Each structure stands twice: as structure tokens, then as C-alpha cells.
Amino acid sequence: DLSNRQAMVQISGTVEASGPGRMRVRDATGKMLVELLQPAPVGTKVDVLGSLGHAASTAFLQDGLWRKTDENTGGTKRALPILTTAAQVQRLKPDEADLHYPVQIRAVVICDEPSLYNGLFVQDMTHGIFVRQISPPTGNRPKVGEYWEIEGVTMHGDFAPLIEASRMTRLGQTTLPEPERPTWDQLINGSMDAQYVEIQGIVTEVKWQTLTLLMHDGKMQVSFNEQDQRELNRLIDSLISIRGTLRACWNDKTHQVEVGHVNIGNPLISTVRPASEDIFATPKKSVADLLLYDMQAGALRRVQVTGQIVGLRAGEYYLMDGTNGLHFTSGNQVALRAGDLVEVVGFPELGVGAPILREIGRAHV
Numbered sequence: 001d002l003s004n005r006q007a008m009v010q011i012s013g014t015v016e017a018s019g020p021g022r023m024r025v026r027d028a029t030g031k032m033l034v035e036l037l038q039p040a041p042v043g044t045k046v047d048v049l050g051s052l053g054h055a056a057s058t059a060f061l062q063d064g065l066w067r068k069t070d071e072n073t074g075g076t077k078r079a080l081p082i083l084t085t086a087a088q089v090q091r092l093k094p095d096e097a098d099l100h101y102p103v104q105i106r107a108v109v110i111c112d113e114p115s116l117y118n119g120l121f122v123q124d125m126t127h128g129i130f131v132r133q134i135s136p137p138t139g140n141r142p143k144v145g146e147y148w149e150i151e152g153v154t155m156h157g158d159f160a161p162l163i164e165a166s167r168m169t170r171l172g173q174t175t176l177p178e179p180e181r182p183t184w185d186q187l188i189n190g191s192m193d194a195q196y197v198e199i200q201g202i203v204t205e206v207k208w209q210t211l212t213l214l215m216h217d218g219k220m221q222v223s224f225n226e227q228d229q230r231e232l233n234r235l236i237d238s239l240i241s242i243r244g245t246l247r248a249c250w251n252d253k254t255h256q257v258e259v260g261h262v263n264i265g266n267p268l269i270s271t272v273r274p275a276s277e278d279i280f281a282t283p284k285k286s287v288a289d290l291l292l293y294d295m296q297a298g299a300l301r302r303v304q305v306t307g308q309i310v311g312l313r314a315g316e317y318y319l320m321d322g323t324n325g326l327h328f329t330s331g332n333q334v335a336l337r338a339g340d341l342v343e344v345v346g347f348p349e350l351g352v353g354a355p356i357l358r359e360i361g362r363a364h365v
Helices: 086-090 184-189 229-233
Strands: 008-019 022-027 030-035 045-055 058-068 102-113 119-123 128-133 146-155 162-173 196-207 210-215 218-223 239-250 257-273 303-313 316-321 324-330 341-349 356-364
Touching: 008 030, 030 045, 058 086, 086 102, 086 128, 102 128, 102 162, 102 239, 102 257, 128 146, 184 218, 184 257, 196 218, 196 257, 303 324
Parallel strands: 030 058, 128 162, 218 257, 324 356
Antiparallel strands: 008 022, 008 045, 022 030, 045 058, 102 119, 102 146, 119 128, 146 162, 196 210, 196 239, 210 218, 239 257, 303 316, 303 341, 316 324, 341 356
């Protein structure tokens, strides 16, 4: 079944061919290629666990693990293979995770969450994952940036699969991984849960422990657990960068992701471009200029346009600049009427129709 290409599957058969990084396994119904670090010798009867992939119309297994088939089990339940990467755990379906696959991984601590099942987030070379500790390790609690070996079993978790740790061994100090820079789709679908990321955007609104970011593809609410609210308030209208551990927000009852809302743990917030003291110091452009080459142009860089209001409807306005027009929604309380000459400052959005100015900070008559 090629419809679920990210599923974890298990096959049994005989190794027909073996080479560096891969082997081919055959059973009574056919054969399948398996990608793995250490292939088994030709002729070995094996059980193989891996994630389903495809090339053209051909299925194969990637990130494979194998063990010799016990021919003397007489149909009794076979031991589950040990999972050795976070990605292998994250690919499990809830019912598969509840089989309690044994896990042994080595990963760096990227976020400490003692209030959440005495847990923490770790990341190895493949992905990040939440680790629930039954009992804390001997000595000091794991710290961000430390490298640990973690043994335990899989569980389904409230949103994504997790590891319930039975033993943890500190291996030393290391550096945090290079952050992933998720696409808009990855941000809203929850697939980057437990991953160390970096995101950028313009702060358009600040509420208690939550920022609203205007990003290239839309708005995103970003929440934190313990940040200085006064410092957050100072970020309004600034272009900022946030590094930290992404936690998807989801509905407790349906376990479905809340689109447009994420939580960032252990955040490092830096200002890329501070807010302008005078918003009307923004460079002026004509509507036609918005479609011309500008090395500094961008969806997160404000522009100022002057023109005449030619139409309005429920807070939406249509402006003409010579023979060119644009559309904007005013964010302030200035009463605009058809015929008014105005100066408008906002973020440009270009498409197949007339340009749009988003997040209008000011509209002067």
C-alpha cells in the first residue's frame, strides 16, 4: 500500500542480495529493497522494521533495522527491535507506539520541561522528541546543551509519539543543533513538534506571554512559558528572530493541531530590525514602483504610498496612484472618505491582481 508512505512497517523474509547501506529481502509475495547501515548476509532469514518510502512506483524501506528470524517461536510473539533514532519513534502511529518498542538513543537536551511529566526535549541527528522521565537520573537534572544516552520505551503521547525513559546516562557537554527553518506548511501542520527551530517575523501584537508575528505567508501566534512581559512589549513593530524548541499547540479533546498557534520553549529572541520611531520615515514608493526591481524589497519591509481613495467598503479601501491602484485595510481610526488624498504605510503583498498593503500602521489624510 503506497498511500501511506511515512508509516513504520515490518516485513519478514530472506536476504536475497546485500551491499553497502542496503539489502534486498524476498518473501513468498515478492521482494523489497531496504536501506540501512549494516545489512545482513545473503541467505539470512530476517525481520525488518523501517519507514515506507518510494522511488517512482517502487516501494522500499528506509532507516531500516533487522534481526534474525527466530524459526523456533512456533508463532509466538517476537521481540520488538530496538529503535535507535528519534525519527524512528516519531514515525510510529499511536497504536504502534503503545507496543512499547525499546529505545536507545543519544541526543542533546534542547529544552527542559520539569512541569510536564518531569520531562525534557532532546534532539539527535534525525529529529527532536519529548522524553518523559519516570524518575530523574542520578545527580543533577539534565541541562540544555548536554549530551545524554537515553533508554526506555515508546508511548503514543497526547499529540506525538514520545519516549518514556527508564535510564539516562550523561555523556558530556555539546552544542545545540543548527536550527531548522520551517516552511509555513510545517509550522501550521504540527510536523515540526519537538524540533529546534528558528523563525522570523514582524511583531504586530503583544498579549500575555504571546506575540503575533507577521510572517511571509501569514500571521502566527507564538507563545512562551516564562518571558519578561515588559521585554515582549518593547518588541512591537520590530522584525525579530526566535530560536527555540517548537511545540505544536493542539486541542486537548480532539488532539488536532491548532492552526496558526505554536509554543517556543527555551527561546532566544533577538531583534533583526528595530521598530522605526517615525513610521512616516519609511521610503516612499509609487504603486508602479512596487513591481520594479529593488534589492531591499521584501514582504516584511514597509513601504509608503500616496494616492487618492476611490472606493471603500466596511473598512477596506481602494487607492489610485495615477493609473495604478492598490487595496488596503486601515488599522487606525482615521475616517477616510472617497476622494481623500492619503499617505499609507504598510507591508506590500504582490500577486496577480492589484498590490495589497497589509498591517497598515498609519493612514494620513
